[in-house]
Amino acid sequence: MTSSTTLSQEQMKAHRIPLGWRDNCSALLLPLNACRRKNNFKPWECDHERHEYEKCQYDDYVRRMKELSKQKLAAAEES
Numbered sequence: 001m002t003s004s005t006t007l008s009q010e011q012m013k014a015h016r017i018p019l020g021w022r023d024n025c026s027a028l029l030l031p032l033n034a035c036r037r038k039n040n041f042k043p044w045e046c047d048h049e050r051h052e053y054e055k056c057q058y059d060d061y062v063r064r065m066k067e068l069s070k071q072k073l074a075a076a077e078e079s
Contacts, residue, residue: 005056025056 007015007026021029032049039045 023057024060025053028053028056 005025005027006023007017007030009022012022012026015030017026017029028049032046032053035046035049
């Protein structure tokens with residue numbers, strides 16, 4: 001399940017991404033962290049990269065919640 005926002009396990013390991021951030025939005029984390037390091041972690045910099053990453057995280061959350069509700073509905077219908 002590789003998409004444009006997901007890195008392979010080898011790429012994540014090579015970029016030393018912590019396990020907690022190895023998700024469907026891992027490819028967007030690389031430019032965000034590079035921008036943060038370049039700008040000394042100033043909170044008003046890198047807004048575009050942060051917005052893209054947070055939107056990906058939110059969309060992934062919504063997708064997982066829809067999947068879970070479908071599974072719960074299917075389990076309720078089986079019972």
